[in-house]
Amino acid sequence: MAVEASPDLAAVYAAAPAAADWLVVLPLALCLGGGAVALMLRHRGYQRAFAMGVLAVLVALVALLLARVLADGPVAMTMGRWRPPFGITFAADVFGTSLALVGAVVALLAAVHAGPEVNEAERRYGFYPLLLLLTAGVMGSFLTGDLFNLYVWFEVLLIGAFGLLVIGSERAQVDGTVKYAVLNLVATTVLLIAITALYGLLGTLNMADIPAKVAALEDGAPIGTIAVLFLIAFGMKAAAFPLQAWLPASYHTPRLVVSALFAGLLTKVGVYALLKTLLMLLPAEAGRLSGLVTAIAALTMLTGALGALAQRDLRRLAGYLVISGIGNMLIGLGLGTARALEGAVFYAVHSMLVSTGLFMAAGLAVRFGGTGDLNRLGGLYARRPLVAALFLVPAFAIAGLPPLSGFWPKLILTDAAIASGHGWLAAAVLIAGLLSTLAVGRAWLYAFWRNGAEDAPDDAPPRTLPEPPARRAALALYGPTAVLAAATLLIGLVPGPVFTLASGAAAGLLDPQPYVEAVFGGGTP
Amino acid sequence: METALAGAVALLFAASIYLMLSRHLVRVLIGIAILGNGVNLFIFTVGRLTREVPPFVAAGAEAAAPGIANPLPQALVLTAIVISFAFLAFLLVLGFRAHQELGTDDTLDMRIAEPAADAAPPRGY
Numbered sequence: 001m002a003v004e005a006s007p008d009l010a011a012v013y014a015a016a017p018a019a020a021d022w023l024v025v026l027p028l029a030l031c032l033g034g035g036a037v038a039l040m041l042r043h044r045g046y047q048r049a050f051a052m053g054v055l056a057v058l059v060a061l062v063a064l065l066l067a068r069v070l071a072d073g074p075v076a077m078t079m080g081r082w083r084p085p086f087g088i089t090f091a092a093d094v095f096g097t098s099l100a101l102v103g104a105v106v107a108l109l110a111a112v113h114a115g116p117e118v119n120e121a122e123r124r125y126g127f128y129p130l131l132l133l134l135t136a137g138v139m140g141s142f143l144t145g146d147l148f149n150l151y152v153w154f155e156v157l158l159i160g161a162f163g164l165l166v167i168g169s170e171r172a173q174v175d176g177t178v179k180y181a182v183l184n185l186v187a188t189t190v191l192l193i194a195i196t197a198l199y200g201l202l203g204t205l206n207m208a209d210i211p212a213k214v215a216a217l218e219d220g221a222p223i224g225t226i227a228v229l230f231l232i233a234f235g236m237k238a239a240a241f242p243l244q245a246w247l248p249a250s251y252h253t254p255r256l257v258v259s260a261l262f263a264g265l266l267t268k269v270g271v272y273a274l275l276k277t278l279l280m281l282l283p284a285e286a287g288r289l290s291g292l293v294t295a296i297a298a299l300t301m302l303t304g305a306l307g308a309l310a311q312r313d314l315r316r317l318a319g320y321l322v323i324s325g326i327g328n329m330l331i332g333l334g335l336g337t338a339r340a341l342e343g344a345v346f347y348a349v350h351s352m353l354v355s356t357g358l359f360m361a362a363g364l365a366v367r368f369g370g371t372g373d374l375n376r377l378g379g380l381y382a383r384r385p386l387v388a389a390l391f392l393v394p395a396f397a398i399a400g401l402p403p404l405s406g407f408w409p410k411l412i413l414t415d416a417a418i419a420s421g422h423g424w425l426a427a428a429v430l431i432a433g434l435l436s437t438l439a440v441g442r443a444w445l446y447a448f449w450r451n452g453a454e455d456a457p458d459d460a461p462p463r464t465l466p467e468p469p470a471r472r473a474a475l476a477l478y479g480p481t482a483v484l485a486a487a488t489l490l491i492g493l494v495p496g497p498v499f500t501l502a503s504g505a506a507a508g509l510l511d512p513q514p515y516v517e518a519v520f521g522g523g524t525p
Numbered sequence: 526m527e528t529a530l531a532g533a534v535a536l537l538f539a540a541s542i543y544l545m546l547s548r549h550l551v552r553v554l555i556g557i558a559i560l561g562n563g564v565n566l567f568i569f570t571v572g573r574l575t576r577e578v579p580p581f582v583a584a585g586a587e588a589a590a591p592g593i594a595n596p597l598p599q600a601l602v603l604t605a606i607v608i609s610f611a612f613l614a615f616l617l618v619l620g621f622r623a624h625q626e627l628g629t630d631d632t633l634d635m636r637i638a639e640p641a642a643d644a645a646p647p648r649g650y
Contacts, residue, residue, distance in 0.1 A: 148601055148604075152604065152608070155608045155612070158612075159611070159612070159615070162615060162619075166619070169622070169626075171626045171627060171637045172637045172638045173638075174619070174622055174623050174626045174627065174637075175623065175626075175627060175635050175636075175637040175638040176638040177619060178550065178619060178620065178623050178632075178635065179632075179635075179638075181615070181616055181619060182550075182553055182554075182557070182616070185557060185612055185616065186545070186557065186560070189557075189560050189561065189564055189609075192564050192568075192605060193564055193567065196564065196567050196568045196571050196601075197567075197571065199568075199571055199572075199598075199601075200570075200571025200572075248639070249638055249639055250638065252638070253638050309646070310646060311646055312643070312644060312645070312646040312647065374646060374647050375644065375646075375647055442646075442647065446647050
């Protein structure tokens, strides 16, 4: 039997990726592998040390990747040596990698902070494997270059989030998780519908392949419907008005370190995906939705700030402030100018650090004050001045006061709104900032500054409070919160590097050509 | 054929939205299950339906002849089925636990995390 001449395989397969390109997928492999190993170590005391080690290596890897992206432009790798757009592509650009780096840092700090927060039973129940799984989902969402793959990573981070939310199984937690789970699952299903419809229209799922194919569509294609579906799905993930109700319903129920992690990571993944799909993939539709998105941005900012003013629980107050921040980031999408996008990306970096810091500090106040209720807290400044300071820094940063990190993005966003003729939007930024300042200022006065609860007489003996933590536990509790506060102050004083990242990210969103070329290796799609 | 399946997808979506608007958690979960199946059928349909032409490349040819069945939606559907199955399993257990802990499946009565009669925040400054 004659052997048929085999086709030239070199022409069929893409070139093998260079060893350095594996850096794009290493963060995911590390998190997933680390999570699996951590699951096997659940009976060992060093499980937490192992998880912290994995996350520290993750931070180093993503930092290396970011350095490479900044030096050489986007880095891409397509699985299985398929030629793009057929294989599943991972592509790291400045936007995704910057957020991935901050996300990895936040995850590492959360793992450190979790030591005294998570008890032995909860640790054995799988806290650290779930943490690594969640981190894998976040890294995947930031680094993938394929829409269906983005959906899969959203589901990965969602299952990790469900597990972390419900660990402890208190009544309030089960209640909060039901609402979180149902709404987020519906949101990812809407995302899947949008991706499917886009696939039906274009026949491709590769993000680098989509911009050109969308531009070549004939008139009358239902691309506007798809853009709105993306807006609904990611808006729900990002907790944008009017789809924000699940966040204040659930974020105050789990362990405080889990709230801090979620506040830092999850909504920002939604904002990232929203900016990427609408601005990079469907820019014409993003322009058409501009009026709607700016209105949503203003309403989200104001609802968040007003909601924060109406809360008496420190943690729910922090949750509403996270929502208010989402509105600021949506301005970037609504205006679509380079300046507004710089502000939005800067705000995203700032918000990841500050939301986590604020939740951690609120957690410390709850821990040392015995309650999160502003009507019953009081006098913490006298007993724990360090906690009072650690709360004040992220609180003022989230309100946008100089010299902290929140000042710069709000300045840029206000400027961008005025420059593009949206004076009312600039006013909304400032009013929301003022309301946030009032909310956090009142929280700080009530929880820390005043002597005691309102009905307590002035000479009442202080309530019995938890013992001060032992040295190691104190380091784990204060350390990450202090690092986040210091980072906030540092970014506020030296905004240059973050600004460079933000302008690189904005340029990448507005002009996808370098991204497309990196994925297709310079060849034609 | 695509039109008929699109109609079926629409029916599934409508039924699932109707169920998800219910106050009762069990109906919401059934709605989510139906929504997942509707999406799976949707993925299958947008890949265009082709009968009895397997996606093989003939010997000696460089590419498959036109008109083959599209294998990609089937891979996507498979992934989506696995994911929605896992999530449904989790949600069912969660719903059961919620019923045990909270004693109700009526979402209007699930006010542990957000108490209905919550005292006002401090009024002064």
